[in-house]
Amino acid sequence: MMALVKVFGTADFVNAARVMACLEEVGMEYEVVEVDYSAIEHKGPQHLARNPFGQIPAFQDGDKMLFESRAIAKYVLRKYSKSAQVDMLREGNPEEAAMVDVWTEVEAHTYLPAIAPIFYECVVYAAEHGTSTNQKVVEESPEKVKKVLDVYEAHLSKSKHLYLAGDFFSLADLNHVPYTFHIMSTPHASLFDSYPHVKAW
Numbered sequence: 752m753m754a755l756v757k758v759f760g761t762a763d764f765v766n767a768a769r770v771m772a773c774l775e776e777v778g779m780e781y782e783v784v785e786v787d788y789s790a791i792e793h794k795g796p797q798h799l800a801r802n803p804f805g806q807i808p809a810f811q812d813g814d815k816m817l818f819e820s821r822a823i824a825k826y827v828l829r830k831y832s833k834s835a836q837v838d839m840l841r842e843g844n845p846e847e848a849a850m851v852d853v854w855t856e857v858e859a860h861t862y863l864p865a866i867a868p869i870f871y872e873c874v875v876y877a878a879e880h881g882t883s884t885n886q887k888v889v890e891e892s893p894e895k896v897k898k899v900l901d902v903y904e905a906h907l908s909k910s911k912h913l914y915l916a917g918d919f920f921s922l923a924d925l926n927h928v929p930y931t932f933h934i935m936s937t938p939h940a941s942l943f944d945s946y947p948h949v950k951a952w
């Protein structure tokens with residue numbers, strides 16, 4: 752029997768969840784190996800050998816060890832999509848593939864920085880310390896998120912596509928899922944209400 756691929760880090764960690772979402776899309780079985788964050792196991796020698804930055808996740812496929820969740824996601828799709836009839840990278844079409852890349856970059860460099868303060872204040876710190884929300888973050892973040900969502904709304908309404916890169920579900924869409932999922936459980940979920948195309952997406 753072939754050994755299962757391994758994800759180091761549980762789905763509570765957004766970047767590990769991104770990898771698992773991809774594995775689910777291609778219908779792969781995988782093993783989740785817990786890395787004990789509270790015991791700082793991610794900074795220990797065993798995990799540093801998997802991810803030299805001491806972060807979650809890491810990924811193992813036979814002899815191949817990888818880190819960086821978006822790169823792992825791409826690897827999974829490239830290597831394992833064919834059998835699952837999933838085409839989330841559109842590599843056969845340079846124009847479509849470019850749009851997947853564009854909105855994947857937007858997620859990492861624009862969307863995430865805008866919503867990250869809310870994520871850390873309302874999800875991570877809230878879980879770690881009870882409540883205690885930083886008032887400055889709470890006041891300033893919504894304006895930043897709205898500026899980004901304005902662009903998403905304009906893009907989705909102009910392109911008339913339900914998805915970011917075109918009329919197909921791609922890695923660009925999937926990359927938004929983990930953080931957005933958690934934001935939806937905070938009071939800031941209502942930020943999305945004034946954006947009908949973003950809401951539909």
Ligand code: GS8
Pocket residue numbers: 764765766767793805806807808818819820821
């Ligand atoms: C980020 C990994 C990361 O920040 C990726 O894989 O996409 N760009 C990388 N991981 C977090 C936990 S998941 O939110 C982490 O390990 N943080 C601890 C640290 O940075 O020391």
